[in-house]
Amino acid sequence: MSADNAPERSGSLDVRSITKSFGGLHVFSDVSFRLAPGELMGVIGPNGAGKTTLINVISGKLPPSAGSILLDGREIGGMPFHTLSRLGLVRSFQQTNTFKSATVRENLARAIRFSGSPPSIWDKLDGMLRQFDLAPRLDIPSDKLPYGLQKMLGLVLAYTTSPRVLLLDEPAAGLERRERQQVDAFVQAVQADHGCAVLIVEHDMDLIKRLCPRILVLDAGRILAEGPPAEVLARPDVIAAYMGIVEDEEAA
Numbered sequence: 001m002s003a004d005n006a007p008e009r010s011g012s013l014d015v016r017s018i019t020k021s022f023g024g025l026h027v028f029s030d031v032s033f034r035l036a037p038g039e040l041m042g043v044i045g046p047n048g049a050g051k052t053t054l055i056n057v058i059s060g061k062l063p064p065s066a067g068s069i070l071l072d073g074r075e076i077g078g079m080p081f082h083t084l085s086r087l088g089l090v091r092s093f094q095q096t097n098t099f100k101s102a103t104v105r106e107n108l109a110r111a112i113r114f115s116g117s118p119p120s121i122w123d124k125l126d127g128m129l130r131q132f133d134l135a136p137r138l139d140i141p142s143d144k145l146p147y148g149l150q151k152m153l154g155l156v157l158a159y160t161t162s163p164r165v166l167l168l169d170e171p172a173a174g175l176e177r178r179e180r181q182q183v184d185a186f187v188q189a190v191q192a193d194h195g196c197a198v199l200i201v202e203h204d205m206d207l208i209k210r211l212c213p214r215i216l217v218l219d220a221g222r223i224l225a226e227g228p229p230a231e232v233l234a235r236p237d238v239i240a241a242y243m244g245i246v247e248d249e250e251a252a
């Protein structure tokens with residue numbers, strides 16, 4: 001089904017009591033939240049809390065062990081990621097997932113073909129490619145780009161599908177200050193374009209506070225807190241879970 005004749009989708013994500021276990025290891029349990037159309041929510045938590053696994057499960061890389069995941073009211077738990085991509089739910093990766101020896105242009109063309117997006121998506125991408133300094137580098141192999149540009153390419157690749165729900169896994173990791181601001185610009189551009197809902201897993205608390213009106217704290221596979229960043233980050237149990245990491249990262 002092409003994006004042209006795809007049914008209209010409002011882009012709400014409803015995660016109901018999902019659990020992921022590997023054998024006897026429970027990575028997370030009983031995680032529930034709702035992402036309304038166009039909403040932006042951050043997911044934070046100490047290393048190993050289960051954040052990436054949560055994205056892996058919602059995005060179809062791994063099946064949930066229990067629970068329900070609804071996209072616009074339709075059960076999507078366990079669906080493969082290419083099906084989800086065509087339904088409008090897409091994720092980015094911590095380590096950019098490009099075809100390394102393929103040029104930026106070839107990577108974009110493959111992503112557009114894979115997602116079934118119409119070729120007219122190139123017009124929409126044009127401004128974004130200019131904004132993120134990728135337009136002059138379309139014919140460079142993606143693995144020859146500086147790290148920051150590889151990360152931005154990863155985000156633009158996710159955007160080629162015109163997602164309704166976008167899951168970003170540590171988009172700012174390893175980036176310098178100026179590059180982190182481009183992550184802000186990317187998220188704002190995606191939201192402004194068609195009101196895409198965005199879930200961001202991130203350790204950069206400044207970015208989280210700038211972008212997210214609501215955050216969810218995952219600690220050892222459980223939801224510890226949920227609410228506005230100023231409120232949540234001031235909670236003693238959240239500070240204790242981080243054991244000073246929040247303050248350290250802000251100082252970095």
Ligand SMILES: Nc1ncnc2c1ncn2[C@@H]1O[C@H](COP(=O)(O)OP(=O)(O)OP(=O)(O)O)[C@@H](O)[C@H]1O
Nearest residue numbers: 022025027045046047048049050051052053054203
């Ligand atoms: N395929 C797997 N098999 C077994 N254990 C796994 C698997 N994937 C993840 N885990 C375990 O799940 C736990 C949570 O990992 P995850 O990467 O989701 O944490 P995280 O919160 O994203 O951490 P970080 O902030 O460091 O990226 C870890 O203990 C990890 O070893």
